[in-house]
Amino acid sequence: MGWLWAIIVGFVLGLLAKAILPGKQHSPLWLITIFGIIGGIVGNSLAVAFGIGETPGIDWGRHALQIVAALVVVGFGDMAYMALRRRKQHA
Template sequence: MHWLWAIIVGLVLGLIARVILPGKQHQPLWLTVIFGIIGGVLGNAVATWIGVNDTKGIDWIRHLLQLAGAVVLVGLGDMAYMAVRGNRRTV
């Protein structure tokens, strides 16, 4: 069940990250979801490291760290995707 939630949260975080980032992202949706999942995990790790992973009420700081991780990874992932894929045109 945790994997299902990770995929759902990764999808949401990845889509929000795509909206936040300026310009057009060229990576496919499945790659955005993967980067969103990894960003969420990274944000949870940072929240645990600084001691704000479990607070009373809504964990806003943890959620913002997850989103920040997703934005960074989606941005870097898009640059890496374009570097690997190049500017090849399909006919």
């Protein structure tokens, strides 16, 4: 069940990051989902490191860190995807 939640949360985080980032992201939906999963994992790790991984009630700090991490991962991941795609087209 943990993997299913990771995929669902990664999908939502990836879509949120894609919607927040300016401009068009060219990565396919499956890759955006993977970027979102990575962002969620990084955000959770940062929350634990900052001591806010588990708080009473809604973990707003953890969720904010997950979104910020997803923004960074989707942004850089899309740049890497486009660079690889351009290199592949020129080869």
